Amino acid sequence: MAEVKLLGKWPCPYVLRARVALQLKKVEYEYLEEELGGKSELLLKSNPVHKKIPVLIHRGRPLCESLIIVQYIDEAWLAAPGLLPASTHDRAFHRFWAAYFDDKLSPLLTRLRNGERGRANEEAAEGVKLLEEAFVRLSEGKGFFGGDEIGYLDITIGCHLGWIRVTERLMGFKLIEEAKVPALAGWAERFCAHEAVQGIMPETEKLMEIFQLAQIHMKRSKR
Amino acid sequence: MAEVKLLGKWPCPYVLRARVALQLKKVEYEYLEEELGGKSELLLKSNPVHKKIPVLIHRGRPLCESLIIVQYIDEAWLAAPGLLPASTHDRAFHRFWAAYFDDKLSPLLTRLRNGERGRANEEAAEGVKLLEEAFVRLSEGKGFFGGDEIGYLDITIGCHLGWIRVTERLMGFKLIEEAKVPALAGWAERFCAHEAVQGIMPETEKLMEIFQLAQIHMKRSKR
Numbered sequence: 001m002a003e004v005k006l007l008g009k010w011p012c013p014y015v016l017r018a019r020v021a022l023q024l025k026k027v028e029y030e031y032l033e034e035e036l037g038g039k040s041e042l043l044l045k046s047n048p049v050h051k052k053i054p055v056l057i058h059r060g061r062p063l064c065e066s067l068i069i070v071q072y073i074d075e076a077w078l079a080a081p082g083l084l085p086a087s088t089h090d091r092a093f094h095r096f097w098a099a100y101f102d103d104k105l106s107p108l109l110t111r112l113r114n115g116e117r118g119r120a121n122e123e124a125a126e127g128v129k130l131l132e133e134a135f136v137r138l139s140e141g142k143g144f145f146g147g148d149e150i151g152y153l154d155i156t157i158g159c160h161l162g163w164i165r166v167t168e169r170l171m172g173f174k175l176i177e178e179a180k181v182p183a184l185a186g187w188a189e190r191f192c193a194h195e196a197v198q199g200i201m202p203e204t205e206k207l208m209e210i211f212q213l214a215q216i217h218m219k220r221s222k223r
Numbered sequence: 224m225a226e227v228k229l230l231g232k233w234p235c236p237y238v239l240r241a242r243v244a245l246q247l248k249k250v251e252y253e254y255l256e257e258e259l260g261g262k263s264e265l266l267l268k269s270n271p272v273h274k275k276i277p278v279l280i281h282r283g284r285p286l287c288e289s290l291i292i293v294q295y296i297d298e299a300w301l302a303a304p305g306l307l308p309a310s311t312h313d314r315a316f317h318r319f320w321a322a323y324f325d326d327k328l329s330p331l332l333t334r335l336r337n338g339e340r341g342r343a344n345e346e347a348a349e350g351v352k353l354l355e356e357a358f359v360r361l362s363e364g365k366g367f368f369g370g371d372e373i374g375y376l377d378i379t380i381g382c383h384l385g386w387i388r389v390t391e392r393l394m395g396f397k398l399i400e401e402a403k404v405p406a407l408a409g410w411a412e413r414f415c416a417h418e419a420v421q422g423i424m425p426e427t428e429k430l431m432e433i434f435q436l437a438q439i440h441m442k443r444s445k446r
Contacts, residue, residue, distance in 0.1 A: 049323065049353065063315050065322055072315040092286050092295040099288055100272060130272065 002030035005057040014066035015054040016159035023196035025077040098156040132181035158191040225253035228280040237289035238277040239382035246419035248300040321379040355404035381414040
């Protein structure tokens, strides 16, 4: 049995967070792809409370919730790079913006994908602008939120870039655009081109297909 | 100017989290009570993104979000007691149950206070049962989730006990009851009697008053 296993589904940005963290730390792991639309016995047994991916199984013990898994990976494999900043104050700030993304911006992107417009458009543009300002402040002229290397906050936001692109296509305009948020646009390109991300970030085309299939499925089940 | 300031409102369980953490670490701080229903200039300036309490200001630098503040306090004042467990695995588990409380159980309690019944009753009872099981596993026969002393998870859940009691009164029955969840009932008593909590946990009577005032206010503004 592999020492480290990860249960996931390829379109899931939360699973991608765990994968990128493991790649950055150069941890060998067995990736177990769950069937889309299904839940394996192992998943139900490993995450009985939420029954959700990702689940990281380390030495037979399961861990759940993507950002808790990323922090666990950072603490369990101490080899560089550190994913959270060394300074107590910076750690709090990275956690703050990660929570902002998950609690505010990510639900907003979901609403936009589901067809909501008007005020939601503006709110998303304002949110992205706030991230641009946060990036300029936290990166201090370096390539990533975490400095020279991808860190906790880069992973948190960056792993959603595939779905952000899907959202942009559906809306017909770009949220992360050079002209409006130049620092964030550069960061997004660097993140996707990083060797820990490149091979596992799902293609926008494929995410679009998955999204459209899910929409059809939802409409049918509403009838 | 005091080195540590905390902006809060007395009925707020999230503010209480920061206060209990500061008390446990024996950090001297200036507590600045915000007006109920208002937001001071200092608050708006210190938390421009969410404009919410609590805000901890340490050496002039503001920090927001209660659980991020508690972790910051744990990391910035290293003197015992440690609020998060020493073991990487246990830390992940404490974070998991803290997120469970904030994301699942706490919104459910709010719905119950606002009059929802039926399935919400059952869900809350199931949630409390899960916490009972988690307590038995994590405390290993000791008095608190964190062992012999109050820790991160105790603070997360315990600071809501005042509002849980308000919810119980409104529902007409107890959620945390000796007969149903004996370990959790004992823990709740110990938590409220702890010297770091005793003087600052708001009385249930006063929270009831605040709740009823807020309800009247809501009904009026709906007219």
